[in-house]
Amino acid sequence: MLDLNFGAVLNGRYLDWLIAGACNTLVLFAAAWVSGLLLALVVVSMRQSGLAGLHAVSKGFVGYHRNVPGLVQIFIWYFGVPQVLPEVWQAWINAHGSEFIFVWIALTLNAAAFMSEDLRSGVRSLSSTQMEAARALGLSYAKAMRFVVLPQALRVAVPPLTNQSLGLFKATSLAMAIGLAELTYAAHQIESESFRTFEVYAIASIFYWVCSFALMGIGHAWSVRLDPLRGVR
Numbered sequence: 001m002l003d004l005n006f007g008a009v010l011n012g013r014y015l016d017w018l019i020a021g022a023c024n025t026l027v028l029f030a031a032a033w034v035s036g037l038l039l040a041l042v043v044v045s046m047r048q049s050g051l052a053g054l055h056a057v058s059k060g061f062v063g064y065h066r067n068v069p070g071l072v073q074i075f076i077w078y079f080g081v082p083q084v085l086p087e088v089w090q091a092w093i094n095a096h097g098s099e100f101i102f103v104w105i106a107l108t109l110n111a112a113a114f115m116s117e118d119l120r121s122g123v124r125s126l127s128s129t130q131m132e133a134a135r136a137l138g139l140s141y142a143k144a145m146r147f148v149v150l151p152q153a154l155r156v157a158v159p160p161l162t163n164q165s166l167g168l169f170k171a172t173s174l175a176m177a178i179g180l181a182e183l184t185y186a187a188h189q190i191e192s193e194s195f196r197t198f199e200v201y202a203i204a205s206i207f208y209w210v211c212s213f214a215l216m217g218i219g220h221a222w223s224v225r226l227d228p229l230r231g232v233r
Contacts, residue, residue: 065114119150
C-alpha cells in the first residue's frame with residue numbers, strides 16, 4: 001500500500017525550496033513573456049516591412065528558433081555563448097546569476113519566434129487598406145504598424161498567443177537542466193533527499209496545473225475585453 005505523507009515535503013526547508021522554486025518559475029515566465037512579446041512585435045514589423053534584408057533576417061530568426069529544440073537553445077546560450085564573450089562580461093554575468101540570465105534570453109528568443117508568427121497571421125487577416133490608409137494620413141511605416149496595424153493584429157492573435165504563453169510557462173521547467181532553482185529543480189532535489197516521489201511531483205503538478213488554468217482564464221478575459229463586438233451581441 002502506498003504510504004503518502006505530504007507533510008513530509010510541506011514543512012521546513014523542503015517547503016522553503018518549493019516556495020522559492022515557484023517564485024523563480026513565475027519570475028522567469030513573466031520576464032520571458034514580456035520581453036518575448038516586445039521582441040515579437042519588432043520581428044513581425046521587420047517581416048512585413050517589404051525590405052529584403054529585414055525580411056531575410058526575421059525569417060531566419062523565426063526559422064531557427066521554431067525548429068531547434070528549446071533545450072538545445074538553452075545549452076547554446078549557457079555553455080557556448082560565454083566562451084566568446086569578453087572576460088569582463090563573463091564576470092558580470094556570473095556575478096548576477098548566469099543561469100537565470102541565459103535561460104531568460106533563450107526563452108525570450110524562442111517565445112518571440114512563435115509569437116511573431118501568431119502576430120503575422122493576425123496582420124495578414126487584416127485588410128491591406130489599413131496600412132494604406134495609415135500611410136495616406138502621413139504616418140511612417142513604423143508608426144502605422146505601432147498605432148494602426150499591430151493593435152488590431154494583437155486583438156486577433158489573442159487565442160494563439162494564449163497557447164504560446166502556456167507553452168512558455170511549461171518551458172520554464174527546462175531551466176533545471178542548467179541548475180536554475182525553479183520549481184522542477186526544487187522538486188527533483190527534494191525527491192532525491194526525501195524519496196517522496198509521488199508527493200513532491202504531485203505538488204509541482206498541481207502548481208503547474210493551477211497556473212496554466214489561470215493563464216487560460218486571463219487569455220479568455222483579455223480576448224473578451226478586446227472583442228470589438230463586446231456589448232453588441
